[in-house]
Amino acid sequence: MFREFRAEVEEALSAALDSLDLPTDDLGVEEPPEDVSATLASSVAFRLASEVGAPPPRIAADIVDAISTDASAYIGTVDTQGPYVNFHVTEAYDEATLDAAQDDGYGRLQSKETSVVVEHTSANPTGPVHVGRARNPILGDAIARCLDYAGYDVERHYYVNDAGRQVAVFTWAYETFDEDDLPDPERDRPDYELVRYYRKGNQWLDEADEAETEAAETEIEAIMQGLEAGDDETFERVGRVVDQVLSGMRQSLERLPAEFDAFVKETEFIRDGSADAVVSRLKETDNAVYEDDAWQLDLSDHGIDKRLVFLRSDGTTLYTTRDLAHHEWKFEHFDRAVTVLGEDHKLQAEQLKAALDVLGNDTSRLESTFYSWVNLPEGGMSTREGTGVDLDDLLDEAVARARDEVESRLDDRVRDDDLTDEDIDRIAHQVGIGAVRYDIVSKQPTKSITFEWERALDFEAQSAPYVQYVHARCCGILAEADVDGTVDASALTEPEEQALLRVIARFPARIEAAAADLEPHAIATYAREISETFNAFYRECPVLSAEDPEVRAARIALVRAARHTVANALDTLGVEAPTSM
Structure with a gap:
């Protein structure tokens, strides 16, 4: 509902500015600061102050007077707070949010009828996957999941060298x-x-x-x-x-x-002749230079000083030459191409894109996202002589540490939930693997990571177990609930209930933004936000013991909405959502 509400706000604000003969090129609509009480706010009065020659609060008041909400389903009141134009929602917004989030597919957007190939990992097939490269499959898989949730037709490819x-x-x-x-x-x-x-x-x-x-x-x-x-x-x-x-x-x-939909081999583009065809076409361009017994591409007109060698003196092609043929194949079969690369491949990616442009391709369809390395703290894990730490070592240790944590927490309380050893194994796997994925994907890709077990497996901190526990808690409540029939969202009047509804409503918009920016860490941030908001609701608002039947029913529906939202936020990140912990 948040996306629809935002569209209504932008339309109403644009119409008001137009009626005041003010420019509408930058509406400044955003989620407001914490001290501003509104669902959305506009800072447009700041931008207009110098043009109008009036203080922002006065401009904001004039804009509010000019706004009409007659055609809006979700805009309730509109007011000002200092220089901000504030938009509040109607009860219909809450009803629609609560109703939409009862669907276990909540957060998935309608099909965009746009195909995207996401190429990630593509580690050289010379041995086990090393932990230093673990960020690529985790980030790449999460990007693909974000795009899938956002309505794109996604294929996941591994390009095999x-x-x-x-x-x-x-x-x-x-x-x-x-x-x-x-x-x-x-x-x-x-x-x-x-x-x-x-x-x-x-x-x-x-x-x-x-x-x-x-x-x-x-x-x-x-x-x-x-x-x-x-x-x-x-x-x-x-x-x-x-x-x-x-x-x-x-x-x-x-x-x-x-998981991957296809493993595409370099040699395919040698065998079908497309790499040779790329070489022939490059030779015919004005950028081609034969020097030092090799064919090179001068890309200085693209701002790249280092030349791209595309054919060796012995007549063999190079990785990038074959990758050019590979990307032209992508352009034939997909609307967009996304590649996840380590930061050491930036120059190669720039040369590739420039060469594709020289070949006459629409390079706006190609997007690359880069990541920095994952490090382990000194002494954090054992390393074998000459081999370093493999991804399998990290995952084994994650599950073992998670099992120790789960068992220690069971020892500290009355074991009234009868968890079997099989249950503990399942939870340890879900929590351990989830901790690794979440901790890595939650950071901005360009920042290097030092992986720390204590932080990743902390049930009380901003971690996968913290979010997973909220999902398990929702499942526990719902397992004891027995409410059917109509639910009235207007019964949710407590601040904590309203806050949780507002956060739930934003989930589809968060998916949309994360997919547009190729930034799944934004969903990790959102998962923490909804978990904190749910815990505040849980502390202050009894659910099963609520005395008023309408309030009880509405709170159960709110818990169900939170469960679906948390589960799908975790799923977007590739983290499992345990039903018990």
């Missing part, structure tokens, strides 16, 4: 070394088993003598040339390694969960 030197080295090492040459795998899974070959190969290349290295490099170069030439046997050799490693990596990602 199966054509670069790293993969050629990996393939050579896999075919060169024996099991006896390798240490035991850290886990019984393909990515952990095969990464041993990759590490062994790189170590051997660093330590071998010149003659041995030269022979190995010849074999590695032959693999790269075979891929470039479209040799089926080479594709099969590389695919044997890549597919095994990828199958293991997918198991880690599914634990988050981060």
Whole structure:
């Protein structure tokens, strides 16, 4: 309802300004400061003060006098508070909010009939997913979920780098070394088993003598040339390694969960000739330069000093060359393309976008969002020699710590809810994985994170368990409720009830804004806001023990609305909503 109310406010305010012969280009409609009592407010009087030559409070009063609310369903009273024009809602707004939020799909917006491909993670298939890169699948999955809730037709893609030197080295090492040459795998899974070959190969290349290295490099170069030439046997050799490693990596990602609709391989754009076609077209542009035995793209007219090499002297393409073909394929199949990248890929992304523009593409359809790294506090987790901390290590530790926390909380109270070991395992998984996801996605992507267990698993602080507990509490109340029939929202007159209704009403607008800005951390902020507001309501407003039947029924409906809103806010972030904790 908030979105509809905002549209009514903007229409009424624009009409009033027009009637006063004042400009309507910037209405200044926003959620008001805490000390301003209104659902929405306009600061337009500030902007007009110098133009009109009058103090903002007087301008605000004139605007209020000119506003008509006759055609509005949700605008009640309009008043001023200092320089602000304040808009208050009608009872119909509360009724509509309470009614809409009874639907368990509350917060999902109507279809925009716009397709979006979200490419994220895309870690090189050379071994297990490392915790430092964990932010990519968590952020990427949350962005995709925000877009899905906002009504976009979303596909999630993983772009597989199966054509670069790293993969050629990996393939050579896999075919060169024996099991006896390798240490035991850290886990019984393909990515952990095969990464041993990759590490062994790189170590051997660093330590071998010149003659041995030269022979190995010849074999590695032959693999790269075979891929470039479209040799089926080479594709099969590389695919044997890549597919095994990828199958293991997918198991880690599914634990988050981060699910994908497609795994698109680089080699597809070599085999179908589209990478070669991109090279031919680039050569014909005014930006193409042949220098130092390589074809390069001068992008200085796009504000980029570093040239983009798109064809090596040996005739092989580069990652970005193939990615150009990949993105033109995206443009053929989707209306928008969103890519989630680490901050170290900013230059590459800028070069890619500029090159796509040189090729004549509409680059307004391409959006990139960047993230900084996730660090662990010193001594926060054990690391294996030479391997660092894998995502699986982090998730295992998260579930173990969550189980300890759940069990310690049970020990501190009378165990009257008969939680079984199976229940505790379920809650530990939901809370542990949820704590990792929420803590990472709740921060602005460009800020680096030091992950801290005490903060992430704090049931009393601004964390996933804090929000999850609100959902579980709602479920507990509703399990004992037995109200059917008509509910009257006008029975909700207490300040805490009104505050909760107002926060619930804003959820669809929060989804809309988070999707537009590709900022799922805004939903994490909202989840904390509604949880705090619900807890204030819970403390002050008895639900099942309310004496007035109409009030009891309305409060139960309000709890149901809060449950749906919290559940869907968590779902947008990829965090499970436990029914008991």
